[in-house]
Amino acid sequence: MATERRATPEECARAVLETTPLIMQSLRTQMRSLRGALSVPQFRALAFLGRRPRSSLSDVAQHVGTSLPSMSKLIDGLVTRGMVERVPEADDRRRVALSLTSDGRRLLQMVYDATRARLSGLFADLSAAERAAIVDAMKLVSPLFSVPTST
Amino acid sequence: MATERRATPEECARAVLETTPLIMQSLRTQMRSLRGALSVPQFRALAFLGRRPRSSLSDVAQHVGTSLPSMSKLIDGLVTRGMVERVPEADDRRRVALSLTSDGRRLLQMVYDATRARLSGLFADLSAAERAAIVDAMKLVSPLFSVPTST
């Protein structure tokens, strides 16, 4: 595979530009189809809160890559569904600490498992080496698109 | 890079599940920020019509991966903006042939160039071999998520 092939930035951009939306569409419909459906941004917000409980709204918004108002409303929905808790912080009462409820943790796990299972099914047709190539590529790409994630 | 590393379907799924939304977010904001902004689905519809003029609504919807009503409304917007033409077909008057207008072609080209340029900038930091690895990975992944594209 890597017999010193080369690719220009443009080729690379073209490949990513064509493929990424394809994958996203699949992820979106997959997550929608589950009972207890989640949108992709909702899933990402839950996943972030799973990793970093007591995050501020700003942190979540920055990580997911949306504006503050958008994230505020997204969290509204999750709070209404009982998946997320808003807890005002004592030392700085402007801030709100967001955390998953136990229902939220369960839902996240369920959607994560189901989605991963379905994707795994697709990747099962590839060889282990091909899958490794994909994992490696993702590891190359990720940092290019990650938000600084200060803190 | 490919010294016979291996990866399970689950690892692969996990990598794709984490990375893809990250890229999409970037693509979306990029396309939104241009004058003559496009959403990603709008862009994909235009790109498809650029490759296959006189397509039916169903074909576009299937390719982009949305329902018929969604695509109908998306096309509405593009028609209103003068980027796409609806031409009823003579032999089967239920069908509508969709094509780009010259404005549509220009807009598509502009957005495509701008987006590719921006992505290229990101990928410029990688080595040519790394970029080739990404291109290869995309070629592996694409067919797994592509819609049959009958016809």
Added chain:
DNA sequence: TCCCTATACTTCGCTCGGGCAACTATTCAC
């Protein structure tokens, strides 16, 4: 102390994306 700015979020108004259900128009099959 009082005021003034900055920060953290929320609310408002709006547009687009997306799906389901129901409808119209046309074609096809018998």
Added chain:
DNA sequence: GTGAATAGTTGCCCGAGCGAAGTATAGGGA
């Protein structure tokens, strides 16, 4: 020619997303 299938559109609803404006709290001078 009537009934079923096909191609699209419309209505209704919800969620995503932004900018602008509003609220509440914190911090920094004079």
